[in-house]
Amino acid sequence: MTPITVLISVDSNSILLGAREFANYMKDLIKEFNLDPIVTVLETVSLGSYNGVVIHVLPDDVYYSVKSKEQVRKIVEEHLLKGRQVWDLMVNKELIRPAEKFEVKEVRIVTRNIGVIDPRNIEEYIARDGYFALSKALQMKPDEVIEEIKKSGLRGRGGAGFPTGLKWEFTAKAKADQKYIVCNADEGEPGTFKDRLIMEGDPHTVIEGMIIAGYAVGATKGYIYIRGEYYNSVENLRKAIQDAYEYGFLGENILGSGFSFDLTVRLGAGAYICGEETALLESIEGKSGRPRLKPPYPPQVGLFGKPTVINNVETIANVPQIILNGADWYKSIGTPNSPGTKVFCLVGDVNRRGMVELPMGVTVRQVLYGFGGGVRGGRELKMVQTGGLAGTFIGLDKLDTPLDYDSMKNHGVSLGSGVILAIDDSHCVVDIALNVMEFFRHESCGKCTPCREGTRIACEILERMTKFEGTAEDLDYLRKIAEVTADTSFCGLGQSINVPLLSLIDNFREEFLEHIEKTCRANVCKAVLKKPKVQTK
């Protein structure tokens, strides 16, 4: 252990700012100045600000944000070598961790290790109580573990919000010679990158949660199904799994308990539909990812026809902390019906974009202005989309809605995967609607007619509207298409297209009508300009 530790964020967002080069350059400089006996450089993952690469110097507890190699050099020469803090590169701690000033306190359960430990070092995880929950769970009876999760009220963080404990119980009760745990890491919801940062920044927490789930339901094999595009996450997870095997947390007879568990990473190949749980199972089986008819549900008939638990990354990452601290502790956070925290991804036209973990029940406004620092460039906020692409578009009147699993039912604002996308007044509602529907049209797997044709027709209507060729009948027809597609589609993809579409039409009807009158208040749509048709496979 050296007297000085430097944490530098090397996550997929920071890498875009040159974090990898900066980290290597810093290590070279430290060698050059013979500082290695007193300085350790650790690569970690940052959560907050992405205006520069965040460098955290300990024990001084100073945060820097750097944009160039020269600035890295300055920090090494001044701070590390001479002990003088570099004021002009320093950033206020509250910019990195805005919680202190913020009226809603940040609560870090899922993200507690992110930015704090080196995700490639299992010992750092262990030092932060890592795998302690596993050893505690292995001393409990499997049904006691399930009971604890049920009591905690943990619900699926992928969007649907199904009670996790119940899912586990169904799987535990199913009789079979083999059961599986599957972690759904096929994060493809536009605007969402929480799972990616969790897996990059704290992969062991996911692994530990899966082993506990396996013990609870009697499964001995697990799969993490992850997007092929998430290189850093895949790398960190593979390294973490390898280390967990070496330390005896995976494999035969874990910690002498007699319980065995194997874990494999499977890569997806670019299909949004594979985030749907049964399509994901098909894909792990090596087939095209087309959803299955439900029931039977995966807890009865899942992967390779065997009972299977499928949980989202964020859900699983909650499990170790619940086992460690107890269900009552967990229930004390959040709201009665939606205990715990939610990781929000704040994107779009805001001053600070990034990821933040807050208790359930926080309002859209609190996240947007408290954490995000408001709309950028002095423009006016026009609308916010919550919950991902299949989530709701809301106007300014609904900003004070508390976000939890009941907000959709009570207020028509979806929580979904936790995305909050701010859209300012330079954007056109109809154009946004077209972009959303083009995504669904492209990702529709084509298995069922309503979704395949419904998304296509909706795109055609919206495209006409952006060219000022739409009529009042078109608008009514669009609404009907959305409803029929949602009512008759085979799986969750088609069933959810009415949510964004109807919320747009209902909350911003005026703007749709304006397009029929051939005006676009944002000046995005023009009668002559034809959008180049982007054809994809």
Add this chain to the structure above:
Amino acid sequence: MAVCETHKELYKELDEFIEKVKDKPGILIAVLHKAQEIFGWLPQEVQEYIAEKLGLPVSEVHGVVTFYNFFATKPKGKNQIKICLGTACYVKGADRVMERFLEELGVQAEEVTPDGLFSVHPVRCLGACSMAPVVLVGEKDFYGKVTPDMVSKIIAAYRRGGRNE
């Protein structure tokens, strides 16, 4: 099929991988990942070869290949320029970035430039939304907060051979 020397090497590499994993259930997608890594894309012959090796109907292999975006049935450019058109990027002007790339390279989406150096692919969310709009060249070179004016510089860098000019 005429197998030239270089291809022989490539098939050998694929064989070695298949040999290692062929008993695992549902391994087809992993094999296709590997094959595309080796060959750059998945020609008909390679698909037939894999089908035979894994004892699957060719139709099934072809079905899987065409289902997933990631697998290519046409050769791609040496540098594949992937432009995220997810909502967060779209809101930040990804469509204008896309247009500029197509304009500068004089191609349509998914088409390879005559010199074989570039192809442009619209893709779904790349999961780096706080850096929107995002462009990915190849598999690992990410560019964040891309504006249309940055496009010619990005292209020029790859004409010279890589990101770090």
